[in-house]
Amino acid sequence: MSQTIAIIFDFDDTLLPDSTSELLESRGIDSMEFWRTEAKALLDRGYDPTHAYLNLILDRVGDKKELGPLSNKTLGEFGATLDETFYPGVKSLFRDLKKIVAGVSDQLSIEFYIISGGLQAVMDGSAFIKENFTATYGCQFGECPKTGLIKNIKRAITFTEKTRYLFEINKGITPGDTQENQYVVNIDVNERERRIPFKNMIYLGDGHTDVPCFSLVKKNGGIAFGIFRPGEESSARKAFLDFLRTDRVLSTHAPKYTKTAELGALLRIAVRNIAERTMVDRKQAEAELY
Numbered sequence: 001m002s003q004t005i006a007i008i009f010d011f012d013d014t015l016l017p018d019s020t021s022e023l024l025e026s027r028g029i030d031s032m033e034f035w036r037t038e039a040k041a042l043l044d045r046g047y048d049p050t051h052a053y054l055n056l057i058l059d060r061v062g063d064k065k066e067l068g069p070l071s072n073k074t075l076g077e078f079g080a081t082l083d084e085t086f087y088p089g090v091k092s093l094f095r096d097l098k099k100i101v102a103g104v105s106d107q108l109s110i111e112f113y114i115i116s117g118g119l120q121a122v123m124d125g126s127a128f129i130k131e132n133f134t135a136t137y138g139c140q141f142g143e144c145p146k147t148g149l150i151k152n153i154k155r156a157i158t159f160t161e162k163t164r165y166l167f168e169i170n171k172g173i174t175p176g177d178t179q180e181n182q183y184v185v186n187i188d189v190n191e192r193e194r195r196i197p198f199k200n201m202i203y204l205g206d207g208h209t210d211v212p213c214f215s216l217v218k219k220n221g222g223i224a225f226g227i228f229r230p231g232e233e234s235s236a237r238k239a240f241l242d243f244l245r246t247d248r249v250l251s252t253h254a255p256k257y258t259k260t261a262e263l264g265a266l267l268r269i270a271v272r273n274i275a276e277r278t279m280v281d282r283k284q285a286e287a288e289l290y
């Protein structure tokens with residue numbers, strides 16, 4: 001049986017600059033004002049952060065409103081424009097990791113996933129994402145059947161909700177399986193029969209919503225890397241106080257994925273290490289059988 005390694009990324013500020021802010025700015029909306037004043041006002045009234053921003057977007061959709069007539073299709077078209085904004089080295093990273101894994105054994109494969117509190121329709125508009133990721137999980141809007149414009153929150157991904165999708169990946173449940181049965185993630189799967197063990201996972205994220213995923217992956221033998229922007233004091237503070245001091249990640253880095261950048265170099269070594277360990281474990285298990 002072939003075995004699989006999974007690299008799971010948060011989206012915004014991990015793979016590329018915040019796509020929702022880019023969307024707002026592209027329609028002439030001040031993203032600072034949106035997050036720091038308007039979203040903050042809803043948080044002060046007790047809104048969950050993800051629900052707050054999704055509602056603020058929906059409030060602005062319509063022919064005469066700031067975001068105009070937005071449908072999931074137009075969100076996808078916007079997503080297609082983001083392909084050139086990915087952080088340095090992302091594209092070469094994917095190529096190199098596949099080569100590294102194939103070089104260790106043809107019994108191994110590597111898959112890439114995104115679990116994000118951002119907008120799934122935007123992610124799925126990217127040709128690079130469509131080509132390289134096995135599945136993406138993000139917030140979804142439902143459309144008005146009459147106008148075709150986005151109207152309702154269909155799915156919001158917040159904090160521990162992100163871990164639900166790690167369990168789906170772990171158990172080998174596809175987005176199609178979940179569409180057929182929203183409760184399928186709860187099925188009982190024996191630890192040994194899970195498609196991708198947590199120890200074969202690497203999780204990368206930059207935000208507070210990533211903390212439950214960091215903890216789940218790390219506690220179960222996988223690797224978690226935190227992303228931060230060294231030039232921004234608030235980002236460095238979050239990385240230090242919330243990720244490093246609380247021991248939730250192995251280390252934190254700027255989002256640079258080239259071979260010679262810290263994070264890019266560590267990811268290539270970490271994947272080789274997981275691949276080699278998986279083959280040793282496998283040989284031992286086979287030896288015990290005979």
Ligand SMILES: [Mg+2]
Nearest residue numbers: 010012013207
């Ligand atoms: Mg993020």
